[in-house]
Amino acid sequence: xxxxxxxxxxxxxxxxxxxxxxxxxxxxxxxxxxxxxxxxxxxxxxxxxxxxxxxxxxxxxxxxxxxxxxxxxxxxxxxxxxxxxxxxxxxxxxxxxxxxxxxxxxxxxxxxxxxxxxxxxxxxxxxxxxxxxxxxxxxxxxxxxxxxxxxxxxxxxxxxxxxxxxxxxxxxxxxxxxxxxxxxxxxxxxxxxxxxxxxxxxxxxxxxxxxxxxxxxxxxxxxxxxxxxxxxxxxxxxxxxxxxxxxxxxxxxxxxxxxxxxxxxxxxxxxxxxxxxxxxxxxxxxxxxxxxxxxxxxxxxxxxxxxxxxxxxxxxxxxxxxxxxxxxxxxxxxxxxxxxxxxxxxxxxxxxxxxxxxxxxxxxxxxxxxxxxxxxxxxxxxxxxxxxxxxxxxxxxxxxxxxxxxxxxxxxxxxxxxxxxxxxxxxxxxxxxxxxxxxxxxxxxxxxxxxxxxxxxxxxxxxxxxxxxxxxxxxxxxxxxxxxxxxxxxxxxxxxxxxxxxxxxxxxxxxxxxxxxxxxxxxxxxxxxxxxxxxxxxxxxxxxxxxxxxxxxxxxxxxxxxxxxxxxxxxxxxxxxxxxxxxxxxxxxxxxxxxxxxxxxxxxxxxxxxxxxxxxxxxxxxxxxxxxxxxxxxxxxxxxxxxxxxxxxxxxxxxxxxxxxxxxxxxxxxxxxxxxxxxxxxxxxxxxxxxxxxxxxxxxxxxxxxxxxxxxxxxxxxxxxxxxxxxxxxxxxxxxxxxxxxxxxxxxxxxxxxxxxxxxxxxxxxxx
Numbered sequence: 001x002x003x004x005x006x007x008x009x010x011x012x013x014x015x016x017x018x019x020x021x022x023x024x025x026x027x028x029x030x031x032x033x034x035x036x037x038x039x040x041x042x043x044x045x046x047x048x049x050x051x052x053x054x055x056x057x058x059x060x061x062x063x064x065x066x067x068x069x070x071x072x073x074x075x076x077x078x079x080x081x082x083x084x085x086x087x088x089x090x091x092x093x094x095x096x097x098x099x100x101x102x103x104x105x106x107x108x109x110x111x112x113x114x115x116x117x118x119x120x121x122x123x124x125x126x127x128x129x130x131x132x133x134x135x136x137x138x139x140x141x142x143x144x145x146x147x148x149x150x151x152x153x154x155x156x157x158x159x160x161x162x163x164x165x166x167x168x169x170x171x172x173x174x175x176x177x178x179x180x181x182x183x184x185x186x187x188x189x190x191x192x193x194x195x196x197x198x199x200x201x202x203x204x205x206x207x208x209x210x211x212x213x214x215x216x217x218x219x220x221x222x223x224x225x226x227x228x229x230x231x232x233x234x235x236x237x238x239x240x241x242x243x244x245x246x247x248x249x250x251x252x253x254x255x256x257x258x259x260x261x262x263x264x265x266x267x268x269x270x271x272x273x274x275x276x277x278x279x280x281x282x283x284x285x286x287x288x289x290x291x292x293x294x295x296x297x298x299x300x301x302x303x304x305x306x307x308x309x310x311x312x313x314x315x316x317x318x319x320x321x322x323x324x325x326x327x328x329x330x331x332x333x334x335x336x337x338x339x340x341x342x343x344x345x346x347x348x349x350x351x352x353x354x355x356x357x358x359x360x361x362x363x364x365x366x367x368x369x370x371x372x373x374x375x376x377x378x379x380x381x382x383x384x385x386x387x388x389x390x391x392x393x394x395x396x397x398x399x400x401x402x403x404x405x406x407x408x409x410x411x412x413x414x415x416x417x418x419x420x421x422x423x424x425x426x427x428x429x430x431x432x433x434x435x436x437x438x439x440x441x442x443x444x445x446x447x448x449x450x451x452x453x454x455x456x457x458x459x460x461x462x463x464x465x466x467x468x469x470x471x472x473x474x475x476x477x478x479x480x481x482x483x484x485x486x487x488x489x490x491x492x493x494x495x496x497x498x499x500x501x502x503x504x505x506x507x508x509x510x511x512x513x514x515x516x517x518x519x520x521x522x523x524x525x526x527x528x529x530x531x532x533x534x535x536x537x538x539x540x541x542x543x544x545x546x547x548x549x550x551x552x553x554x555x556x557x558x559x560x561x562x563x564x565x566x567x568x569x570x571x572x573x574x575x576x577x578x579x580x581x582x583x584x585x586x587x588x589x590x591x592x593x594x595x596x597x598x599x600x601x602x603x604x605x606x607x608x609x610x611x612x613x614x615x616x617x618x619x620x621x622x623x624x625x626x627x628x629x630x631x632x633x634x635x636x637x638x639x640x641x642x643x644x645x646x647x648x649x650x651x652x653x654x655x656x657x658x659x660x661x662x663x664x665x666x667x668x669x670x671x672x673x674x675x676x677x678x679x680x681x682x683x684x685x686x687x688x689x690x691x692x693x694x695x696x697x698x699x700x701x702x703x704x705x706x707x708x709x710x711x712x713x714x715x716x717x718x719x720x721x722x723x724x725x726x727x728x729x730x731x732x733x734x735x736x737x738x739x740x741x742x743x744x745x746x747x748x749x750x751x752x753x754x755x756x757x758x759x760x761x762x763x764x765x766x767x768x
Contacts (some may be wrong), residue, residue, distance in 0.1 A: 008337065013033075015039045032452065035547050036248050036356075039176065042272060042571065042572060042575040043273065043274040043575075044274075046201050046214060048199075048205075048581075049199060049216070049228075049274070050199065050214070050216045051230065052228035052230045052231070053198070053216040053217060053223050053228045053229070053230055054221045054223070054228075054229050054230045054232075054234075055216075055217055055221065055223075056070075056217060056221035056223070057234045057748050058229070058355045059222045059229070059233075062236065062240075063222075065621065066331045067222075067331075069329070069331035069332040069548055070222065070332070071332045071637075073331065073332050073333055073334075074135065074136075074333055074335060075219070075220035075224070076219060076220070076269070077134070077135040078133065078134070078195075078196040078197070078219045078220040078437070079131060079132070079133050079142075079192075079196035079218055079220075080131065080132055080199055081130065081132075081133055081218060082112075082113060082129055082130055082131060083112070083555075084143070085133075086132075087132065087139075088108060088113065088685070089162070090106060090113075090139070090157040090159075090162075091107055091108045091113040091114070092107070092108040092166070094107035094108070095164065097155055097165075097166075099155070099165070099166035099169075099170065099172075100170045100172030100173075101172055101650065102117070102118060102164070102172065103153055104116055104117040104118075104124075104164075105117075106164055107159075108125075111126070111128055113128065113129065114126040114128055115129060115141065115143070115153055115155060117153070117155060117184060118175060120145075120175050120176075120182040122175050127143045127153075128143070129141035129142055130142065130144060131150065133152065133188075133192060133196055133479060135159075135494040136159055136160070136203075136378060137158060137159075137160060137399040137400060137401075138156045138157065138158055138159075138165075138397060138398075138399045138400060139156060139157045139159065140153060140156045140167070141153045141154050141155075141156075142188050142192075145182070145718075146453075147208070147209065147210040148189070148203075148213060149186035149187060149188075149189060149210075149211055150187075150189065150193075151181055151182055151187060151188060152181065152186045152187075152188050152192055153181050153186075153187055154166050154167050154168055154173065154180070154181040155167075156325040156397070156398075158399055159233065165399070165448055167397070167398055168398075169398055176615070177614075177616055178584065178613065178614035178616060178617065179534075180216075183613075183614075184582070184583055184584065184613055184614070185218065186728060187582075189202055189204070189211045189213045189582075190202065190204075190582055190583060191215055193215070193235075194264070194273070194275075195220075195264035196219065196220065197215045197219060197220070197224075198215060198216045198217040198218075198219070198220060198221040198223055198224040199215060199216035199217070199223070199224070199228070200213065200214070200215045200216075200278070201213065201214050201215070201273065201274070201275075202273055202579070202582075204579075204581070204582040206578075206582070207217060209582075211268060211582075216228075220264075220569050223277075224277070225257075225260050225277055225330070226252075226277060227252075227276055227278050228276070229248075229250040229339050232246060232248040232249055234248075235247070235248050240552070248275065250278075252277065252278055253360060254276070254325070254359060254360060254361065255323070255361070256278050256325045256326065256327055257330075258281075258324055259279070259280060259281035260277040260278075261309070261324045262281050262285075262287075262309035263275045263279060263281060263284070264307075264336075265307045265309050265311060266281075266285065266287055266288075266307050266308070266309030267287075267288040267295070267304075267306045267307050267309075268285040268286060268287045268288060269285065269288075269307070269580065270284070270285060270286075270579060270580065271283070271284050271285060271286060271549060271553055271572070271573065271575075271576045271579075271625075272284045272549075272576070272579070273548060274445040277625050279549060280549075282515055282516075282548050282549070282550040282551075283549040283550065284549070285547060285550070286519075286550055286553075286554075287309065287310055287313075287516075288306065288310060289310055289314075289484055289487055289488055289491065289516075290314075290459060290488045290491075291488065291491045291492065292308075292462075292463050292465075292492060292495075295740070296310070296311075297420045297421070298414075298420060298456045298457075298459040298460040299406075299408055299414060299452065299456040299459075300314040300315075300406045300408060300485075301392070301404055301408055301420065301421065302394060302404050302406070303395070307402075308402070308403075308405040309405075310484070311404055311405040311406035312324075312405040312406070313482075313483075313516075314406050314482060314483045314484045315405065315406050315408075315482075317407045317592070318482075319482050320363060320364040321361040321362050321363040321364055322363055326363070327342055330435055339385055340371050340379060340384075340385055340740040343369075343386040344369075344371075345426065346366040347366045347367065347368060347369040348368065349368060354357070371384060373386065375388075376443055382427060383427060388423060388427070389409075389410050389424075390402040390407050390408065390409070390423075390424040391404055391405065391407065392421070392423045392426055404607075407654065408452070409450070409452065410422040410423040410424050410436075411423055411440075411448065411453055412425065412433045412434075412436035412437045412439075412440060413433075413437055413448070413453070414453065414456055414457075415433040415436070416433040416434065416437065417460075418456070418457070418460045419738065420456070420660040422436060424436040424439065424743065426610055442721065447624075452509050454472075455476060455480065455485060457472075458472035458473055458475070458489070459473075459477055459485075459488060459489070459492065460496075462489070462492035462493070463492065467684075469492075470493060470495075470499070470502055473489045473493050473496075474489075474493070474502065474505050476488075476489035476503055477489050477490060477493075477509050477649065483512075483514040483516045483517055484516055485519035485520070486509065486512070486514070486516075486605065487514075487516040487517050488520075490509055490517060490520035490521050490523075491520050491523065491524065493505070493506060493524055494523065494524040494526075494527065497524050497527045498527060498531065503528045503533055503535075503536060506521045506525050506528075506536075506750070507521075507525070507535055507536065507539055509521045510525065510539050510540075510543065511539075515546070515547075515550060515551050517546040518543065518546060518548075518551045519548075519550050519551045519554045522543050522551060522554035523558065524540065526557070528560035529559065530558075530561075531560055537559070540555045540558050540559050541559065543555035544556060544559070544567065544568075544569040544733055545568075545569075549572055552568070552569040552572055553572050553573050553576055553689075554713065556569040556570055556572065556573040557573060560573070560592075560593055560596050560597070561596040572690045573593075574593075577589060577590045577593055578590075578743060579607075583613075584610040584611075584613045584617060584620055585608070585610075587606045587609055587610035587613070588607065588610050588619070588623055590606050591604070591605075591606035591623065591627065592623075595627065600627070600630065603627055604627050604628070604631060607620070607627050608624065610623075610624070611624050611640070615643075616647060617647070618647040618648035618651060618654060619644075621639060621640045621641070621644040621647065622644040622654050622657065623660070624637075625637040625638070625640040625641045625644065625657065626657070628640065629661065634661055634664050634665055635665060637661055638658065638661040638662060638665060641654060641658040641661055642658060644658075645658055650681060651681070652679075652681035652682035652685055652688070655674050655677050655678040655681060656674075656675070656678045656685065656687065656688050656691075657671075658674050659671045659674035659675045659688075660691070662674060663695075666681065668698070668699075669693070672692075672695045672696070675691055675692040676692065678692075679692060679708075679711075684715055686711075686712050686715035686716035686719070686722075687712075689709070689711040689715065689720055689722075690708075690709065690712040690716075690719075690722050690725070691706050693705045693706070693707075693708035693709035693711075693712060693722065693725060693726075694725060696708060697725075697729055700705060702733065706726060706729060706730070709722045709723075709725055710722075710726065713726070713745075717749075719748060719749065720745075720746035720747070720750040720753050720756060721746075723742050723743070723745040723746035723749065723756075724742070724743065724746040724755060724756050724759070726742045727740075727742035727743035727746060727763075728759065730742060731743075731759065731763060739759075739763055740760065740763040740764060743759045743760045743763060744760055746761055
């Protein structure tokens with residue numbers, strides 16, 4: 001059977017902790033807490049959880065001012081029932097909506113407000129939405145489709161222009177695609193509900209593929225941020241005005257409030273499906289951070305729809321102690337002051353230590369900035385506002401403008417070197433990066449060569465898997481002060497984790513005081529642990545008892561073949577897998593779990609269903625192919641690999657696996673062609689060069705075979721295979737001296753290589 005590592009296989013996303021305040025565990029000396037984690041259920045029963053909520057209406061009497069700021073805010077109107085008084089204007093008079101190659105219609109009828117568009121069966125038909133997400137700058141409508149499902153229409157209404165549009169522009173998504181409005185990518189129960197409502201339970205049933213989603217309150221209510229308040233309301237009704245202290249009141253720390261904001265304003269995966277304000281973010285979510293994908297730019301700027309939390313954790317602002325509520329009024333969510341005045345609260349003059357002494361964490365003194373002198377732009381003109389340069393905007397869903405919260409410094413040199421956007425050329429799109437480089441070098445001189453530039457270059461090299469890139473990533477592990485970037489470096493070092501010195505460094509940072517780094521190290525140590533590195537396996541075993549659930553789950557995933565199913569970490573991992581099995585990527589990971597636990601049939605069933613749900617995903621097609629081949633179903637496996645190659649024609653790993661499958665089926669000319677295509681796509685692919693050398697040799701193309709094997713040797717000098725194969729070919733050609741040199745090289749690399757030793761003896765004897 002052929003087998004290769006699946007590129008893009010979905011594992012756990014990075015789990016991030018921002019500062020020490022997020023953790024309850026000790027410092028670098030160890031990561032165990034004194035009291036063992038509870039063996040209680042992973043999440044409390046729904047009835048018990050919801051009973052603790054009083055509803056936002058109960059807050060109004062005592063907190064009228066805060067309530068009034070909230071009720072018409074984006075949070076207060078995050079989700080609501082369709083209201084003809086508010087929404088009829090979007091449907092009446094009836095209007096056609098052109099998008100891509102399709103034309104839909106919004107209209108009001110006796111049935112109610114209708115969207116006439118293409119459904120799952122491919123037919124144009126009317127749908128009656130019954131809920132609305134959002135208010136401004138766009139409103140998306142929720143349509144019930146049976147089985148407890150609500151789907152989010154891709155057609156949205158812009159109240160400013162009084163126009164309808166498709167949130168995906170002219171992508172022209174089709175029924176059956178994961179991202180079509182009828183597909184799982186637009187399913188409200190999984191993709192929207194938790195962040196547009198209060199204390200949501202998804203309640204997916206895998207046996208029937210249905211939902212019974214429930215919530216404590218519709219929309220983002222008071223208790224979505226303050227936590228359940230039934231006890232507080234009941235006490236106040238009985239004791240208000242008595243002067244007694246309410247035992248049910250509490251104040252979240254600044255970092256707890258940050259975690260609550262992050263629970264929705266983050267690109268993240270769910271570990272529990274039951275976050276409660278005041279809890280540790282990383283006990284409930286796995287955070288997407290910069291890694292080998294292009295979800296973020298190498299400097300941390302957002303690229304995909306990444307929201308704000310990851311960028312903020314990567315920033316110097318967060319490291320200096322700034323938190324969301326320092327800039328945003330929490331009930332309206334608006335900024336506290338307009339324009340540059342907001343930034344100048346700290347940057348107009350050093351903040352006196354007494355001003356922030358009571359804050360935890362305190363805000364560090366900020367450098368004094370005079371906007372006009374600093375920006376070289378008039379403060380009232382584009383380029384003169386702090387956010388123009390340090391919080392560049394990206395438009396999502398065609399209308400939603402969002403500021404990057406990484407507070408990055410524009411660096412046109414990185415644009416020239418790496419293609420990373422910079423704020424200068426975002427505005428001056430008609431000018432070159434060289435023009436911008438000249439300007440910033442003139443204005444700021446040597447200050448442009450800052451540590452963030454070096455870090456970005458190291459991250460970019462690691463993402464590209466460039467030879468030697470691990471050296472700078474290892475330096476980031478020890479020198480970088482921002483935990484998120486140390487975690488990003490640990491993530492990228494997975495590609496070098498087989499190297500002893502890299503594995504050793506990862507073992508060290510797995511004891512870091514920051515859970516973000518421990519989680520990334522737990523992920524990166526998977527390969528060494530599975531390859532027999534006892535130290536890696538032992539440390540992962542210790543991390544199964546980490547104070548933070550996210551770290552425990554990462555460690556359990558890395559040890560998934562042997563973690564105790566009834567241990568706390570084992571149950572937490574299985575809970576996470578079951579919770580996410582309503583999405584194709586969740587089934588992919590669950591299928592991997594079953595495969596590594598020895599249940600091939602269940603694994604194959606998961607992967608077949610995942611592909612049925614998202615046939616357009618190359619990683620899913622490739623994963624199913626690997627599972628089929630492991631069961632001896634190579635012909636079907638090849639069909640799925642051919643599909644993966646059609647969907648991702650630039651992915652060398654899929655083409656390589658296809659070559660192996662074709663070879664196993666005896667389709668040798670096609671296998672040779674696939675190998676040639678593989679090395680064209682990735683000239684650094686040593687295994688492909690090795691197999692290509694064998695294939696050429698099988699077709700009596702000896703010179704090509706030797707050239708390919710030399711290439712394989714140079715790319716992977718630790719492997720004896722190419723040297724030994726080249727030695728056998730040279731020996732057959734009678735080139736004894738060259739053959740002996742190649743065989744000895746194989747034996748130097750692998751002293752226990754019996755075939756190489758035998759060949760050396762034979763060649764040495766013949767040479768005498």
